[in-house]
Amino acid sequence: MSDVVEKTLTALPSLLSLDSQPGSAKLSSTSKLGNLIRGITELTSKHEEEKLIQCELSSIKEQVSSPNTTMRQMKELMVRTIYCEMLGYEASFSYIHAIKLAQQGSVLEKRVGYLAVSLFLNESHELLLLLVNTVLKDLQSTNLIEVCMALTVVSQMFPKDMIPAILPLVEEKLNHPKEIIRRKAVLALYKFYLIAPNQVQHIHNKFRKALCDKDPGVMTASLHIYLQMIQENPEGYKDLTASFVTILKQVVGGKLPMDFNYHSVPAPWLQIQLLRILSLLGKNDQSTSVIMHEVLDESLRRAEMNHNITYAILYECVKCVYTIHPKSELLEKAAKCIGNFVLSPKINLKYLGLKALTYVVQQDPKLALQHQMTIIECLDHPDLIIKRETLELLFRITNAQNVTVIVEKMLEFLRISKDDHTTIDLVGKVAELAEKYSPDNEWFIETMNTVFSVGGDMMQPDIPNSFLKLLSEGFDSVEEDRKLRLFAVNSYISLLRGEPGKLPQRFLQVISWVLGEYSHLRADLEPALVLRLLAKLLDMKNCSSETKSWVLTAMTKLCEGGSGVSVAQQVSEAYGSSLDTVLRQRAQELQHLSQDSELRARVLPRGAGLEPVEVDSSLSFLDGFVSEALAAGAAPYKPPHQRQEELAGTKALSLEPYGLSLPISMSSCITDRQSPTLLSMSSGLSGDSTDLSHKGGSATLKLDGVKRVWGREGYLSQKEPVEEPAQVEVPSPLRSPSQQGEADSSHSQTPSLTPTPESDQEKQQLASSLFVGLGSQSSVCLMGKSEPTTQRFRRKAKGHSTASSTSEQVSNSVISPPSTVDNLLCNNLLDSNITSELAVSSPQLTSRLSQGLAATNGTCDTDTELPESDRKESKPAVIRDSYVVAADPAPHEDPDRPKDLDLSSHLPAELSELSHSEITHLCTNQNLELSVCHVQKEDSLLLIVFISNSSDSAVQQILVQVDSDELEVSCLGDSPVEEVRSHSVAVCQYSLTVKRPAVHIELVGMVSYQLPVGSPQSAAFSYKLPLTSFIRPLTVSTEEYGTMWLAFSHDTKQNLTLISDGQEPLTATLNVLKKRLQLHVVEIIGMEGIVACRLLQDQPCLMHCRVHAGTLAVWLRSPIPDLPDCLIYHCQRALQGH
């Protein structure tokens, strides 16, 4: 671009006197828009504004729909509509006209049309489909500005499904001579990559071309895509490290045109993008990190200028240095950098310094020590944001010694913070720290009380859950458990005596559970008193019905003794007629159990919390009920999260933070007497469901319980508290008081502390209490060398992992047996890609010698007699259907036997039309060769054994025996082969039926025969074929499927990977399974699919698939034991191999 053109540009507008020339802002204020805007500013009330805008909108509406309105007027109208929408008034009538304007207007009008479209609609809006054609047309326009506009709108929003329509055109633009077009095309592809990554998978090499583009702008644009791709798969792009380093070197060295400078800093955005990419590539990878050390050093050195943008680069540099494989020299420089940030008087830099420190302190806790005074100052900073960031930092350096001070600071902040999101986040952190480092019971309970009162009903539901779990599971010492529980009881009793009305519902629920379980620990406490306190809660106005049901359950546990029963009776009468069915149920329970103490002792045994309860996870005892209801026309049950998904499907991206995928109802989790985590789910192979339900019957039947379990993974999805930061410092070991004193004194000697007046004395004290445990000796353990021993509430190790969520547990227990099978089988498959193994039996040893003799006699192969061409043509029977090949055992590849046995021509005529597996060589003994294949007929599986005799003499008395543990083998044909003449082939057929399913089915056999001369010979062989050979589609209707499903008792569940190659993932995945395994897809309903197949002969297996959280949750049921497990293995393999 020459200067001449530049001048022309500035001169032109004045010549053309367009209304849109630069600096002509005030001119257009005489327009209608100007009038509107002025009109609005003169108004005094919101009401008047509304009236004016409504009036304006109706006039616009009239005009846009009038056929006489020209496009030029339309453009003006559209601008006014945009203004009205910005003020918050909806003008959806104009959307279609905006699209029309983009379609039909001249370039200037089109531009406004596109702008209006991009402001009015979002990518899921249905009207957007009408824009596709316009975009297509403009992409092909010869007018560059039109192309630019089309690319711009495409990068902002485009219907996902329509991407294929324009993709070739956008791709083409990557080769456009104008860099601006190339750049926009790259950004459009980036957008496509974000919303539909698989659509642009095939053009990854074009991204590389964009990366190498001669224009730095295009190259910069391509980095967006690379950053994204590298984030997803850093391993795949290690080879580009050197290129990125070179680019960064050039940028830092000022090799780019001046255009790219920003306040004389060369291309800062590009630099930062590259630094991010490098840190992803260098993470945990020494050899890659080494390549970038030099350029990082240079970046740190060059960025000296005192400007925000250089600090931004420095910050990114520091992060990179601390992310990649460490180099001490760089770390030192980076640490100095952080120091400059933290100590800066500029508040923005201080903020960033704290952020950097938080990031870095995981690796180098001593850095926090260096800046302790600054951190203390920041803790008292008037700006809450700085305070909040400081707490984040403290959270990372918390250990058993400073936990009380840090938690105190956090709670202090919580009391003044009004932001819900912050509260939720901090409350979670406090709970985590309290559980991890609590110094004593009293402190723990009190801290948790504050957490519950402050966190209220906003906090993550897993906090009360894990608290209750902790109480009920206990720790290593029984006495300690008792003390903790007793303390909790005492504390809650006094809370209830105070003003319970102020407590949040969640807290009340926790209180009632604890009192119900443990108030008996306090001997002097009358149960009736507790009952009365609890009953008072029921009368509170703001008490939710969920809380009430917790309270009632607690009361049920406590109602004993004369006065207790009378309170219970009163309450149960009051709620026995409640409209809320759950409450009514609880009241009924309360009434009955309070009267029958014997029954109560059985149903709610005291202290039984640690007994694992077996639960029939599939609730199969309800199957009959469900099938009746279904038959009566009831809608099939959908788990809540699925219903939500379906609802949310139409909604656009929600900005709600921390949205749990499903709401966890506390009551459904813990109202049982037993803690939910103790439920050990019975294995999926629940033979007799009624038995199991009796076992679980010690807990009362909960209606809400039914709902929760029914949804399989849908229920009980509790997460562990805030994810523990990876490699966060482990707590230092407990030190004896004397040691602690040492540590304290060592801190007061830290050089950064200068003698100060009294006000600073406090700060120093605070510092020493905050940064205790971060000194040199503890830094050793921070590096993870010593075991954390201070954790007070270490959970007992339990047979069934109690720590993680129960739902996970269920799936684990179900999955584990087949997965070990998988491993074994995988190993087998790897070890021997040969499916048939030659087992040499003892007579064979002797026969080897004679074979050698025969060879010297000059026998020739059977094969040589067939001319080459003949052999090729005589292969029509080998139908290499994809599924046959897939289902085949690995072909036998023996380098010693390169010649393909052309045995297929020997297949019986009636079978030659059918597909058969590859013919596998079984064994050779002297001149007799055995080969085998199997033929899949619709109703049976045939094993064909070829016996070829390559000797000059006939082989007689041949006897082939085939046997298998898993199969029933019956010989077909009139009579078994007895003799094979010289140089000919005989065929035996066997029909196979599965007796017992296994992942792979092995046949063993023995052939014995007699040569004209010599002793009888024999050879053993084995042959393996996959279960899938026996699987056939089962055609059933959905109704039939439903009744069959309920009838089958053997089941298994597993999550499989989804396949999405362009189509809808569920359909795509089921299609693969259908093709590979010959399954029958009965029906696909939304996100669920039902599939049926049978194992020869007529042993059905049903499969229920549901797309959930990116995986395919599969549930198989069959009347045959082991069949579901074996089939799921093959499903897995089929999807893996895809």
Place this chain on the structure above:
Amino acid sequence: MMRFLLLFSRQGKLRLQKWFTPIPEREKKKIIREMTTMVLARQPRSCNFLHWKDLKIIYKRYASLYFCLAIENHENELLALEVIHRYVELLDKYFGNVCELDIIFNFEKAYFILDEFLLGGEIQETSKQIVNRCIESSDMLQEDDSSEWYEVELFG
């Protein structure tokens, strides 16, 4: 990635809104309300960053106008501040000594400039010259602009 950019006056009147991810209308209104109250309530000499849900809000006041940019949590706050600054510089270059009124009366131009500067939530072009050249070349197109001459000249 940037999520949205809002421009509003000291009175909390919205002057420009750009959403880089699809958000339902009702949610947008709620966000705008929250942003204006949050940002306007900030004391002078506080830092320019805010936490909001899982996003970071970067705001800066230029004369009577607040610029408020939401970025994802892992993004660089200082850099976002410079994004705002560069946008102001671009507006300034185009309007010549830009003031709030320029943006009120020519908000569509402000949008055009923004679309050349940021695209789909990412930086597209940071050069003042190039962005300006783009806008002006489009501005100058006449109704009968089919002549090739313009394009070749304007795009350099």
